[in-house]
Amino acid sequence: MRRPWLIVLVVVWALLPWVLGRHHVDLLVFAAIYTIAGLGVGLLLGHCGIVTLAQSVFYAMGAYASAIITVNLKLPASLGFVVGMIASGVIALALGWPVLRLTGFFLAVATLALAMIANALFFEWDWLTGGTVGIGAIPKLGLFGFVLDTPLTFYYFAWVVAAIAMLLVHNLVAGRTGLAMRGMRDSLDAARVLAIDVHGLRVTIFVVCAVLGGVSGSLFAHYTGYVSVASFTIDKAILFLLIPVLGGAASIPGVVVGALFITFVPELLSKLGDFHGIVFGLALIVVVIAAPHGIVGTIRQWRKRALDESTATPGEANK
Amino acid sequence: MTAPALDVRGIGHAFGGLTVLTNVSFEVPAGRIVGLIGPNGSGKSTLFNILNGFLVPQSGSVMMAGNDTRAMSVEARSRVGMVRTFQTPRVFEHLSVQDNIMVGACKLTRSGALSNMLSLPRARRDLALMREVAEAVIERFGLQRLREVPAAKLTSGQRRMLELARAYAGKPQLLLLDEPSSGLNTAEVEALGKWLQTFNDEGMTLLLVSHDMQLMNIASVVNVLYFGEIIASGPMAEMQRNPRVREVYLGM
Incomplete structure (x- = not known):
């Protein structure tokens, strides 16, 4: 086995919920759900240089698709996932095609506008979404005869889904497409000259991001059993952007760390009482200043620098 | 006879009221090294951006190996073999x-x-x-x-080399080089000239924009651009003797 630490990680992961209390397992489930959505945002931010605030839109679409398919239409949950993914992908394609002609701040603002418009529509179209009342009694997921009706069972399921998403994203960024993405991020013009269809690639990755958002939303709907417009506000869009920013945008472990941060840190701070919001804000500022490449990204840089220093000093003359 | 790698016909372009190119026509025969010189502000960069598709010319046409490039994006031109470098390397x-x-x-x-x-x-x-x-x-x-x-x-010389190597990796048939020798020392320019010569020997067509007379010697034909027009073209040695070129460009 090439990666012994992976076995350790899997063992820790498997045992963790038996050690932690139910409440912390619940937070870990949310961390898994947010990891999946955050992976998409990280792909755009870290590898394409695109700031998106629209991930809440696709998270909502996945959640509503699952809720409507299972509650209103009484169809199987798996169909909800599929419809949520397809709907997210198709809408991302339709929105991304024109919007991704923009770059930089204009694009970020445009995605923010999309999130705001979508939130207003989810509120207005209450015949479909239930508006502020929402849709409740979403059935629990069943898998091979087991019902995932506790945080513990859902924990395993959600993290397996997250692991699959991580593997797919890992393959994507390690391959030809990842190279093209990072080239395009560093210089759009140079990439075009080298025959990289930059617009097509940006739209494709936007769609990938949206589909991950959709899966994440479907999981959320089945886990909580209830969705309403309150879960899909701008706050959520910002939260999804924070995940890769805090953890490290171009790094998959970074996204996991970012997702753990935004689920656990506010919870730990809530013991402080009324001030916890302010302290969380300060914590964000401290992390962003101390770790400008995200927590994992910055640790990697330290390690690389230490490695460079230890190898560079004595051997230089012999080269 | 095969169609020229590039056939530039009557290109005209203006930015607002400022006419940059009036009527530029020249050919880059396949398998050759063609030069383009001209003083600052003569429209070289604009012309380059038109050739590779960053800019759409207001008049005239660019034919690439016999095909009209009008409907072709930068990426599409690159896919059929046209790659360019930048005045400031974009690594x-x-x-x-x-x-x-x-x-x-x-x-x-x-x-x-x-x-x-x-x-x-x-x-x-x-x-x-x-x-x-x-x-x-x-x-x-x-x-x-x-x-x-x-x-x-990387140093600026290394960046140039990397940009060239990166372009070369895509096996282009037609390489447009925008001031490839700026920021290089004499030895580096000489090395660059040798590289380009080897590329050409392998069958690559080159269009070279440069101020560098030393480097320009590798071109079989040099076009002189002056205020949006080609005022002369021919071998470098001939251009250096041409009184009009000496006057406007070489400042003699």
């Missing part, structure tokens, strides 16, 4: 030298996002091919020691 700053060159080799492969995500054999083959091509290019350009160095840390 991928955060990528290593090796990765920069691999991006240059992307156009030799086709696998899309889905096959990459699923790590299909096709995607793995493509990556292996790109790595192989990059390795050969690294060796050819003598970049072994810089392989893992991020492009942001």
